[in-house]
Amino acid sequence: MGACLTSGGNIVSGDKGDPVTKEVGCGTAHKLEVVGTGRFPDGGQVPGWGSDALRAAYVECGKAATAYLGADWHGGWVFVHIGRPATSDWISGARGYVCGLAEVDRTGPYEAARQRIGTVKGDLAPGGAGKLAQRCATLIGQAPDAQGFYDGATATPADCAAVHDAEYAGFVEHSAGVYPAYESQQVFVRTRCDALVASLLGLTPQALGKRRDVRGMFTYLDNEMEWQAGERTSLCYATVSQGHKVRASVKGLGSGPLQY
Known part of the structure; x- marks a missing residue:
């Protein structure tokens, strides 16, 4: 090793x-x-x-x-x-x-490894360098909905103090079995992702549902080969509208206002 x-x-x-x-x-x-x-x-x-x-x-x-x-x-x-x-x-x-x-510098299937210098050992541990830890992100996707939110997009790393529209909240592990269709993934992940986002903000899922300016988004398992190999996780993010990006972490925000 x-x-x-x-x-x-x-x-x-x-x-x-x-x-x-x-x-x-x-x-x-x-x-x-x-x-x-x-x-x-x-x-x-x-x-x-x-x-x-x-x-x-x-x-x-x-x-x-x-x-x-x-x-x-x-x-x-x-x-x-x-x-x-x-x-x-x-x-x-x-x-x-x-x-x-x-x-990698983005989520999604078939992303190429970056050239890097230095070890990754202990990077995600408490007190580690943490350069590779998922925190805030910028989303790249197709056209957002009428409210400016994406339903599935590629995430790239961003400084939480810079303008961004997403923040990592955790991941959801799918049950083993047949590769799930798009709709099945939605049904399985949606409420679980919302619970992770609510926890990040320090809210209950019910309280998160009352906010209209923060929404959960998760990555879909678009690569069936990864599923066949055993990768069954969807990454979950707290996201804001493309029209109202933020310049601070939403961790612990509760019911407070977003910092534009």
Whole structure:
């Protein structure tokens, strides 16, 4: 653990490709940091997306990522990558996999890892550097509704003291099973997300419902390959209207006015 890896190719969230990497010092620009390793069971071929072996590996890599960061990795601007043996190496007997963490600058499927310098170890822990922690964000989406709110959008990091329109409130874990349709995701996540947003503001869900200037928004599971691998979380944000963005955190705001 703790090794950093670079690659000339793209390392992408939810992508089933396995780019060639080489180890470098973490003080050098890199795209992955190794947080754990494991071993696939024997089989006729490299485990593919949707296989029991890869789902088990994803669970273990997620645990390793959380332990390495100091808090659940879903709360950071990161994704988990599983490096698998090449087919030729598998035929020769290789069974090991590598759990890596990559930094991203937006949510959404198929986001490419950023080049970064320095370790991510302990970044999300209390007292950690916290540079990767999700806090305030700017949304990028299609046309908002008549009130100026998005229903699903890409989030990018923002300084809470700068103009922004979203703030991370937590995540919702979907139940295992068949990949859920858009409508099913809405039904499952909506009330759970609203509860997280209410908690962020220091309100009850009922009190949040009376506000017209703050609304919960969550990310949809648009990448079925990620679901097949075992990723089943929707990120939840407190959002404000595009016409009334804010310049401060809404944490603990209660029923007070937004700071435009």
